[in-house]
Amino acid sequence: MAKHKERLELERFSFGIGDRFAHQAKAQLKAFQQLALDGVDVVPVWNKSNREHTLIGSNPESVHHFASEAVTALGWRNNWHVDADHIRLETVDRFIGCSDFFTIDVAESIGKPASSEKVETFVERHSELIGDIRIQGIAHPFPLSEGDLVAIVGKYLLAVEEAGRIYRHILVKKGPTPKFITEVSMDETDSPQTPPELLIILAMLSDEGIRVQTIAPKFTGRFNKGVDYVGDISKFEKEFNDDIAVIAHAVDAYDLPRNLKLSVHSGSDKFSLYPVIHRALVRSHAGIHIKTAGTTWLEELIGLAESGDEGAKFVKEIYAQALEHAEELCAPYASVIDIDRSKLPSSDRFAALNGSQIASAIRHIQQNPQFNANIRQLLHVAFKLAAKTGSRFTNLLVKNEEIVAQQVTENLYQRHLRPLFIG
Numbered sequence: 001m002a003k004h005k006e007r008l009e010l011e012r013f014s015f016g017i018g019d020r021f022a023h024q025a026k027a028q029l030k031a032f033q034q035l036a037l038d039g040v041d042v043v044p045v046w047n048k049s050n051r052e053h054t055l056i057g058s059n060p061e062s063v064h065h066f067a068s069e070a071v072t073a074l075g076w077r078n079n080w081h082v083d084a085d086h087i088r089l090e091t092v093d094r095f096i097g098c099s100d101f102f103t104i105d106v107a108e109s110i111g112k113p114a115s116s117e118k119v120e121t122f123v124e125r126h127s128e129l130i131g132d133i134r135i136q137g138i139a140h141p142f143p144l145s146e147g148d149l150v151a152i153v154g155k156y157l158l159a160v161e162e163a164g165r166i167y168r169h170i171l172v173k174k175g176p177t178p179k180f181i182t183e184v185s186m187d188e189t190d191s192p193q194t195p196p197e198l199l200i201i202l203a204m205l206s207d208e209g210i211r212v213q214t215i216a217p218k219f220t221g222r223f224n225k226g227v228d229y230v231g232d233i234s235k236f237e238k239e240f241n242d243d244i245a246v247i248a249h250a251v252d253a254y255d256l257p258r259n260l261k262l263s264v265h266s267g268s269d270k271f272s273l274y275p276v277i278h279r280a281l282v283r284s285h286a287g288i289h290i291k292t293a294g295t296t297w298l299e300e301l302i303g304l305a306e307s308g309d310e311g312a313k314f315v316k317e318i319y320a321q322a323l324e325h326a327e328e329l330c331a332p333y334a335s336v337i338d339i340d341r342s343k344l345p346s347s348d349r350f351a352a353l354n355g356s357q358i359a360s361a362i363r364h365i366q367q368n369p370q371f372n373a374n375i376r377q378l379l380h381v382a383f384k385l386a387a388k389t390g391s392r393f394t395n396l397l398v399k400n401e402e403i404v405a406q407q408v409t410e411n412l413y414q415r416h417l418r419p420l421f422i423g
């Protein structure tokens with residue numbers, strides 16, 4: 001069937017990893033190998049957004065290059081993918097050749113007025129979305145009036161049309177036998193999407209002809225970068241389980257890909273949600289894509305702090321500069337970090353810490369009294385300061401490869417992959 005020709009099937013379990021400075025692909029892959037030895041296959045997806053490439057000064061080909069080098073070096077036999085993360089029509093082109101996974105970001109178009117004629121056409125076509133909507137796995141039907149449907153379609157239609165434009169653009173650019181995975185992301189917006197909204201969005205994506213395999217809604221609560229979830233866990237659990245049921249329903253009702261699944265963005269370090277997600281996957285047999293938030297860079301700092309004086313000195317310098325430029329570093333991330341400035345030590349106090357104290361302050365072990373989520377978040381957004389030092393930082397990574405790699409692998413394997421997929 002012509003409309004299915006671009007299919008490259010994303011596996012049930014996949015996990016997105018970022019590697020801003022392109023030195024940790026092997027250490028990351030090793031964590032997946034360890035998990036495979038435990039009996040669970042999870043497919044690694046290396047992701048990097050246009051914003052990250054711009055801040056670091058790297059190009060999309062490099063992600064594919066280092067990932068494939070790691071795959072060869074470690075003899076990885078399972079699949080792996082390269083994700084053009086949060087791309088839009090104006091940024092997608094340089095990702096076409098080297099990516100087989102595209103995260104189409106249309107959050108900016110949410111809420112922009114759509115043509116009322118098109119809204120009407122959709123509502124007419126989809127009378128099944130008016131009334132008490134019964135979904136297997138959700139105890140109570142949710143009521144949707146015609147007015148509700150019009151309002152929700154009006155809010156998301158333009159975003160879905162935009163996703164369609166980008167999707168067809170990729171299809172054409174990929175050439176005669178396009179093979180890629182499509183994710184649609186709506187997470188970088190103000191308000192979460194409810195399960196009924198998700199259902200309507202999926203119906204719209206189907207009408208638009210997008211073979212979406214994974215969708216990243218905005219969930220309830222705060223998904224701050226690199227730290228734990230902040231919000232009502234039981235509310236998240238209900239929403240997450242309802243979303244899974246909605247997806248299963250939409251796959252049948254709207255002929256969407258059978259492997260369609262949820263994608264959790266900024267999914268790294270949401271440790272209090274991992275048992276909830278794990279339970280949901282076991283119960284429902286659903287799949288999941290977890291996208292991490294570039295926290296590998298923090299593991300690099302932890303490794304350097306522990307590597308000796310030279311590495312620790314570097315981390316102290318980065319901290320001092322980050323503190324000085326906190327305002328401007330945090331500004332672009334205002335909606336995804338929460339730093340209590342009063343809990344940030346002065347650069348002098350930070351400089352007085354030894355390497356292992358610094359590592360403990362950054363390493364995400366919440367039970368450790370030395371852990372400081374404010375330091376962690378500030379350093380998380382400070383990666384461009386390291387990029388500015390150029391080869392000084394990357395030379396330190398090379399010189400201390402072993403201790404840094406150990407942090408990267410252990411963090412992924414112990415704190416992320418195992419709790420999520422093994423429980």
Ligand SMILES: [Zn+2]
Nearest residue numbers: 185187265266
């Ligand atoms: Zn995202």
